[in-house]
Amino acid sequence: GAGVSQSPSNKVTEKGKDVELRCDPISGHTALYWYRQSLGQGLEFLIYFQGNSAPDKSGLPSDRFSAERTGGSVSTLTIQRTQQEDSAVYLCASSLGWGRTTDTQYFGPGTRLTVL
Amino acid sequence: ILNVEQSPQSLHVQEGDSTNFTCSFPSSNFYALHWYRWETAKSPEALFVMTLNGDEKKKGRISATLNTKEGYSYLYIKGSQPEDSATYLCASSGGYQKVTFGTGTKLQVIP
Numbered sequence: 001g002a003g004v005s006q007s008p009s010n011k012v013t014e015k016g017k018d019v020e021l022r023c024d025p026i027s028g029h030t031a032l033y034w035y036r037q038s039l040g041q042g043l044e045f046l047i048y049f050q051g052n053s054a055p056d057k058s059g060l061p062s063d064r065f066s067a068e069r070t071g072g073s074v075s076t077l078t079i080q081r082t083q084q085e086d087s088a089v090y091l092c093a094s095s096l097g098w099g100r101t102t103d104t105q106y107f108g109p110g111t112r113l114t115v116l
Numbered sequence: 117i118l119n120v121e122q123s124p125q126s127l128h129v130q131e132g133d134s135t136n137f138t139c140s141f142p143s144s145n146f147y148a149l150h151w152y153r154w155e156t157a158k159s160p161e162a163l164f165v166m167t168l169n170g171d172e173k174k175k176g177r178i179s180a181t182l183n184t185k186e187g188y189s190y191l192y193i194k195g196s197q198p199e200d201s202a203t204y205l206c207a208s209s210g211g212y213q214k215v216t217f218g219t220g221t222k223l224q225v226i227p
Contacts, residue, residue, distance in 0.1 A: 033214070042219035043160070043205060056214055091159060095215075102148045102167055105207070105215065107159035 002026065004108035006092050012114045013082055021077040021111045025094030032069055033095075033105065034077050038088040046090075049075065082115045089113075120208050122218035129196050130226050136192045137221040139206030143187035151180055151191055152205040154220065160205055163191075196225040 005024045013019050025032050034046040045059040049069040060066070064083075069075040079086055089112050093105040120141045129135045141149065148167045152160040164173040169184040177194045193200055203220040 031214075035217075042203070043154075043217050045214075045217065048214045050214075093160075102165045104150065104162040104165060105152075105160075107161070109159055 004092055004094055004106050006090075006108040006111050008111060009109065010112045010114075012116065014116050015084060016081050018078065018080045019082055019113065021079075021090050021113070023075045023077070023092030023094075023108060025073065025075070025092070026106055027073075029094035029096055029106075030072070031095045031097060031103075031105075032075050033093045034067060034075070035091045035093065036088040037091065037110075038085075043091070046077070079113075082113075084115045087113055087115045120206060120216050120218040122204075122206055122221050124221060125219070126222040126224070128224045128226055131196060131198060133196050134192065134194045135196055135223070136190050137204065137223075139189045139191070139208075139218055141187050141189075141206075141208035141216075141218075142210070143184055145210035146184050146187070146208065147210045148208070149182055149184075149189050150207040150209075150215070151189070152207065154203040154205055156202070163204075191221075193223070196223075198225045198227050201225045 007022045030051045032049040035043050047067045048056040064080045067077045089110045091110045092108045095103040095105045097103045122139050150165045151163040154160040164180045166182040171182040179192045182189045201224050203222045205220045207215045207217045209215040
């Protein structure tokens with residue numbers, strides 16, 4: 001079946017512009033995560049959605065970052081007034097469940113964001 | 117909040133050598149431990165998931181063990197090959213908290 005998809009695959013933007021990154025999780029997966037990898041760094045957690053529960057936003061680096069998940073499926077990560085330090089690969093992952101689960105996370109191909 | 121730590125951060129081994137690295141995690145409220153392989157320019161892919169103390173999983177030359185009482189897991193690679201070069205991530209889940217990833221061990225196998 002179809003895996004996790006993300007769009008766009010690459011995004012180049014100018015400092016100060018807003019960007020939207022999209023994630024389509026695997027159908028039926030209730031958990032959705034956003035991560036980012038900055039150059040030379042590891043996997044940084046950003047935000048987590050589980051079903052209809054309030055999202056865990058504890059990883060968002062500033063109030064310029066926000067995310068929505070509509071209808072428990074597609075998610076959009078929005079970065080307002082982008083800064084050069086926002087340049088990174090943004091990864092989305094989904095899994096069947098959360099917490100007390102052995103469910104594997106399935107990752108999308110990522111969106112490479114470059115802020116000039 | 118789960119705090120998952122991995123060591124070493126990076127290592128270089130010669131082709132044919134065997135190697136291992138460590139993931140430590142809080143043992144309270146533990147439920148499952150995952151290992152992922154993350155190759156450059158690709159997305160992380162799952163290797164193993166383990167839940168029980170003493171669990172051991174194997175896939176080809178790669179194996180992993182789990183000690184839930186003391187809160188650690190080892191990943192072993194036997195006879196390393198250049199294609200094993202990647203970052204190896206572990207992730208722990210427990211209670212009703214989100215899955216938490218460690219920062220990874222970056223392995224480079226030198227031909």
